[in-house]
Amino acid sequence: MISTRIRIALGLVLVLVFTASGIAPSFAAAIGSQLVNRELRSEKFAGNRIGTNPVRKMAVYLPAGYDESSKRYPVIYFLASPFDSYRTLFDQRNAQRLFDRAIEGRVIAPFILVSVDMTTPLGCSWYVNSPVTGNWEDFMIQELVPYIDANFKALPSRDSRGIVGHFMGGYGAIRFGMRHPDVFGSVYALHPVGTGSGVQIMDSRPNWDLLTDATSLDDVRKDGFSTIFTAIFQAHLPNPDKPPLFVDLPAHKVGDQLVIDSKLTERLRNNFLLETMIAQYADNLKSLRGFKFDWARNDTIEDHIYSNQAFTHKLNEFGIVHEAEEYNGTWGEPNWGEDGRVYTEVLPFFGRHLVFGDK
Template structure:
């Protein structure tokens, strides 16, 4: 039996097409997967800090599946401030598979496609507390003047506050609320997970650090001997900086005299006014009222009851000023934020789906 030239040509064409299609499938499949890319940005706002912090800041950027398939589609952005007590800003991606969690949330309709940015906001000693400091650098300016414009210039974002949210965990939750308070024109939606620093706790805060260590330090490494002292040193570097007072570059608001703790009232007032979020409510009430959405949560099982007490008081004070918000005390383990049963999946992402704008608007405000 012989095969005609027409039939032979048809078979060759069919085989060639099938081979080309099979070769193309892996390329196409790879191109529509989500991506997590690493970027670095040198900050002029941090470059002249006194504490030796590297001004080259690293970040992870989550891009949803299909990001490269269309040059026209643009995406809302969630800025994420991780818990600074984890190993690094990328801990949730390296150890909790945040990428797969976000992929699943999008696939199951929990939230539409979005970009997420997780950036390293830590100093050499710990958290920057996201503020401008003459000791550690201008971290607030880094976020507002450098990072957000960089992301909008280099990725397909919806560059407006309605499509820009901020979330954080623990100290990162503090930063999320603080940025929402001071920059509602940049971040329209705020979700803080178990924030600290919202207000006064049960204990006297000045009784937590060891003042004998602070009074006799020879280097910044000395404060690492005690966890509470280290944390409070980062707080003082952020809110009571003294660039002419090495090696810690802080003003000491208290001193230990025998069994008595002597507190400098003026420095304590300055610290409280600059640090506690509840003291900032009167100044930024109108800003908070302008947010598209504002929520924070905390677990009643936190071993440090100061955090529970402060968050309960914080929501009451917000109510006193007529600030619409959501506040939830839940009965669960501290740090149970990840996985399909974690609050990032069950609460934070649905919150942003509800409050962020996912489509572009024209000059008349039409979508």
């Protein structure tokens, strides 16, 4: 019987032979990457009115050879849809292996990816500062990015820093790119929402009787659209002195008639919809190294298709260079796997636009 020591030695020899000959680089890479869990206690959520936890969790992907290398790496920040966990891409989508394969196949050079929990107790934070939900923009720009730069081998430059998001996370990616091109030099949004007006008006979506009569946040959770729009109002029409929802409602019902508050609606549109911000941040968007978004042609909510089509046209009106693609599929369906858009579109996009230093 071969001793354990001899078996280990033989195994190491085989690995070295295969790696040197190029026979099994995927095996070497697969065992080399890491997924690191971290927590960051934020100072930016003090005083929030809905119980936002100041301890934010994140998962950090580190490429094979990270510990042994003296190199620094570009960082991609990932904003998950709040319908998923910040860990869903790793726990259910096999993203770690997908990233390994992309690096092995030279789809993209080695990179770090950070997926962080950006949700409130009601769902999406909408990535803005709010006295009700907390200061999410400040958390990202003033705390999270500096933390990653200080604690990992990150290239601390906007040219080597990208941001990508899915659905509501896609909204956040574009918004951060608009307002902070000095921090994020490249932006990709997978099927973003909130880019502009839809086919239906926003106020047609919530259950206004439910919102008016709510005695707690749990009441609005009974209806999906009411939950989503209460989170939007908490971000963009916050009122910390109006419990239990802590918002100024932009509409109410009188009998069967929906009465819309024009001033609050104007304030909501100007603060929330990305297309209303294009003129103000046009120069910022023009300074990006890369900007792309996509959407599914067969999304069952037609508003998302309409608003993204209009968004790309308005960007063109302001001369903002970008890529926009309407693909044949449904929302969320084609993103993961080696045939998915993350592998075929997102990673090659960042491979072209990020600065990798010494490759």
